[in-house]
Amino acid sequence: MKKILLILLFSFAFNFAFAQQAFFDRYNDKEGVSTIYISATMLKMMGNVQAGNKDITRIAKRLDHIQVLHCERPSLVNSIRNA
Numbered sequence: 001m002k003k004i005l006l007i008l009l010f011s012f013a014f015n016f017a018f019a020q021q022a023f024f025d026r027y028n029d030k031e032g033v034s035t036i037y038i039s040a041t042m043l044k045m046m047g048n049v050q051a052g053n054k055d056i057t058r059i060a061k062r063l064d065h066i067q068v069l070h071c072e073r074p075s076l077v078n079s080i081r082n083a
Helices: 002-028 040-045 057-062 074-081
Strands: 033-039 065-071
Touching: 002 033, 002 065, 033 040, 040 057, 040 065, 065 074
Parallel strands: none
Antiparallel strands: 033 065
């Protein structure tokens, strides 16, 4: 029973990660949309970072990467939000 539960958990986590990448891939080729990718190496180079009164260095060290979707076309914003 534990093996089945563990297999289901890993398959769900894999599908969730794949779905996020598919979302970025879907909009990456659109006109006026760009993707920003910050790797773990770049995050480690930031040093001590504070956002307001919060130290986010601990969080930055745990991340594998950050990926941001930037849209310059207002007509696409609603379709991206609803995706």
